Amino acid sequence: MYCITKQNVLAYILYLSLYLGVMIRPCYAQRPAVIPQPVALTQNSEVFVLNTDTRLYRSINIAESNLVFFNQYVRSIAGITLKASTQRTGSNLVTLTIDSVAVKQKEGYHLAIGNKGIQLTGNNEAGVFYGLQTLIQLMQPVVGKRINIPGGNITDYPRFAYRGMHLDVSRHLFPVSAIKKWIDILALYKINTFHWHLTDDQGWRIEIKKYPALQNISAYRNETLIGHKKELPHQFDGQRYGGYYTQAEAKAIVRYAAERHITVIPEIEMPGHALAALAAYPQLGCTGGPYQTATYWGVFNDVYCAGNEATFTFLEDVLSEVINIFPSQYIHIGGDECPKDKWKVCPKCQQRIKTEHLKNEHELQSYFIKRISNYLATQGRKIIGWDEILEGGLTPGATVMSWTGEQGGIESARQHHQAIMTPEKQVYLDYYQSLYATDSLAAGGYTPLSKLYSYEPVPASLTPAEASYILGVQANLWTEYITNTRKAEYMMFPRMLALAEIAWSPKATRNLPGFLTRTRVNLKLLKKQGINAADNFDQITDTVTTSSDGTLFLTLKSSLPNAQLRYTTDGSLPDAFSLKYTSALPVKKTCTVKAALFIGKTRYQDIYTKQLVVSKATGKKVSLQNQPAGNYNPGSTDRMVNGLTGNSRYNNGEWFGFSGTNMVATIDLGKPQSISSIATHVLNYHWQKMWPPVEMVFSISADGVNYQDVYRQTNFPLNGINTVGAKIPAVTARYVRVNAVNQGTIPAGEYGTGAAAWLLVDEFIIN
Template identity: 45%
Template sequence: MKYLECLICFKISLLTFCSFNLNAQYKESDLPLIPRPLEMQKVQGIFLLDNQVGLDLKSKDADIKTASTYLIDLLKNDYGIQIKQTGAARSIRFELDPQIGNEEGYILHVSPQLISIKSKSPAGAFMAVQTLRQLIPIGQKDKLEIPAISIKDEPRFAHRGVMLDVGRYYFPVSFIKKYIDVLAAYKINKFHLHLTEDGGWRMEIKKYPKLQEISAWRDSTVIGHVSDKPRKFDGKRHGGYYTHEELKDLVKYAQDRFITIIPEIDMPGHTLSALAGYPELSCFPDRKYRVLTAWGIQKDILCPKESTFKFVEDVLTEVMEVFPSKYIHIGGDEAKKDNWKVCSHCQELIRREGLKDEHGLQSYFIKRVEKFVNSKGRAIIGWDEILEGGLAPNATVMSWRGEKGGIDAAKLGHDVIMSPNHYMYLDYYQTPEMRKREPVAIGSYLPLETVYSYNPLPNSLTKAEKKHILGVQAHVWSEYIPNGKHAEHMTFPRVLAMAEVGWTAQERKDYSDFISRLKKAAKFLDTKQVNYSKYFLEQY
């Protein structure tokens, strides 16, 4: 009896030692998981993913089927594996678990016989699928050996966004879909589409056809940087716009990847293209306006007349018919007040409404637009300039001129999305040599490490105020980004660093470990033919 007890104790000790030794040797950087999960533990064995694996849906939720269908299509299209819809010896199981606290949280457990995905919501199931995808070794086909592992994960922030400026340059829908695919692969869940600019109007508005006929096109575009002397222009007509049907299809495409598209119609500034089609919206209707051909902040902006508010409400009505997102971004940045200062209507409006100055007039403008948007059951986001003159009651602030606007808004009890330009503007140069080795960019220097170093929770905020920080967002402004290939070069891999900033707990971040994982993740970008910057490979 004592011999048997000793034998059992020995076996238990041996198993314990093996388990400890396995975990001691295992490094998280061995797997290219970006963003880094909250908790993970390697266990013994592998799961063989092949045509003999079945799908087990424990939930009737239709959106769970969206996540599982995405996985089925992914395995078929990328790896040549056809998942069975009925039971099998080995299976992938999706199950909703109300005990999981976070809407995007999940528990992924891979054992030799079962891949188990538990989540509170379908969004969490989709995030688990993206983690599972990263566990598949690059280059394998038909029979995929997935390491056995347990992962418990959830995001740090609810808003993890990327903005693409399609106003200055038109990007084809096919490229935007590819872009969304890669963003989804790294658990980014918000895609901010900057649809209007001085340099072009990109959304079809059926009630105002001149926005398509005139505002969507410019006659020429500056070559090189606007500061170059003498300025040169290419003499080529550029433009385009997205129809309602194209945008609805894009919304659905993003929704299937659990990404919300947030549309932006910038106002009252950055509206020269709209004035080119409808000069009556300006303070000086008799002037001739044309879509901008060289970059820079313009004096010509919308005039806060009743007819202008009618135009804005009509436009936003069509925007809200196409985009179901809770938030509508209405811009509010870089609105120069020169014309308002000499406009008799604006000055009379300031006096009649008891406003302090032109900043107060912009606040009046934004508050009127917000009231309309709120009446439709939606909410507005604005750039931090909307703080000037008084913040609209329910507005969310996107802080881009550093963190001050976000801090001020949070202290006032408003929700905030942190996107300070010196951390989150991906149109900046990414090498110290800048223009000597990179295509022309707007200026400044934003290396990968700086993006990764950002902490969206300022120390100056109290615990209660920090709750107003919804998350973080990176921006790709396109003054000097004329096509998709260039946009990819500026976006990747820096946006993967931003993804980890938005998802991973601050104490779990480690830049050297991130670089190790990024080198492996780069192979995935290669398979998707993403034109990412290779500079980090030279450095590390």
């Protein structure tokens, strides 16, 4: 903290430009907007002015490639080309050195910035590179060819060795130029691993010269699903889609990434997600085909035949070319979502089980993975697999990528195997960022920037010794619903900045308000780099609570600094003169609340809209005979009577899901009430394994023991949300029972045949 004087006016102007919403005042204390947040940062009143006379000295053990991106950025914002210096002393000098004694942590660096110069010392070349990325984030152009850099000292190093981002190019592929652009941004935020998902059911994206049909057939699909897979009937665009990366293009990306200290790890899926490969080489499947590259999204029963020697010959041939393209220590072999249906009836697979003395098809999958792992070991490589590779026994030396939750990573660590944490509900970038209807189509779920930032990669249940096996953390971008680069960038950024900070910065220093302040500054930096980043993280969000008298209390909030929140309850659009929100709104009757953020008369972010339904059931006690399961367990039955209904994206936490079991709920109205209508909603999305009930029955009771049926429904025709509403002659009762009979097992011929059907129900509305 320092006060304004003539000597530091320029520095003060710089700091004003660095921070959004900083108000002029005599004294201030602000931290530079560096992401990820450094381990230690101290500021002083000095400012280094980088200009056309600035010279740069690098020690002989620092490759020029470390400076490429840095020099490009300096030229792009100020038109300055730094001059090389053979001397490491003098003024107006940027000095780069490597000293593993002075900086002990791998990839670590130390920055000292003063009026006369900058000294950057790295533990290794990566440390120097990351120090330069921090300098880029500190820079702000001034008038003319000058860049001010605020003075201070930074000591920094990563928390985790593995800091990754995954990109699926099987569903939709992106040009080499876009991938290089994204690699630049990943490097800027100290991400050091690019996990490249190259093969799947919907397309094979890497050239394999020994198998040309992978390029001619597997790389293309006949058409692509339009809209979300849950929507029936499925519709298609009728357009052939596909392509692949040549080995030369892939090698160029690997080199480009390596210059920015990013390792590219390829993923070649096996034994499941193999339809594209089987379309070209049907003899590798259990039935011999014919097969077709998938045109829609999902999990498919046709997988590589584990009893066929030709399968392993093919995969070893493929991997031999892959490892010549990718020098990474690890090769990702998938291993997830492999149905065993075909293996159970395949003579070759059953013979393999018998010959290898395996217990079942799960151990057959383990055999498959171990065999591939052993081959890669002969080539000096290791495998990474999704957490399903734990099934049937974990392959020695395998690293587990824990995606279905944290349990796979926990089990792996307890078995003394390294694990990379990438749980779907916390760090998947194909999830919605907003609950507003305006958010772009996504796979499902809800992972706003704040939720991703709050994720802690080391599970609390692990001992310190077990926790040492957590190698790092990764965010995954699956591209079923991402058809172009702008949409990809919208889904990636700024959420990848949150991933970068939880992967690099000390746990104790993480702070969401501070991170959001720095993110707002970095949005400008991303825009300069041509990135179409999402900026909706300051949208209004809400919390609804209930009281036993049926009153709802709506709490609204936003992280946007200095904004006023104004609202209406009559459905009209709020403006700068609407009611100002100051505290939780009591809602005693059904209404639609709309709210907006204003700074002065200017509105920011989209309009918030929420319908609140108040009925005689609101805030009353609900008991369930069977408990909800999986992702559809909101945690408290209070949410069945909180005035909010579920949405068609089933990601707002209002749906209660029952897997294979009936939903039997009893609502206690507290005292006898006159009842003339009972309603709720159920979801019908067969492509999400969500089935309506066989029947739903509403019953009433005066004493909670003897019930009388008042309504029965057996037809739920809509593909989507079905309203179940009963108008009945007025009757007095205290208890209402809703009994929804689950479909049970998904019938033959339907998606997920044989699995337990999901039954989803939301709000109970009684009047």
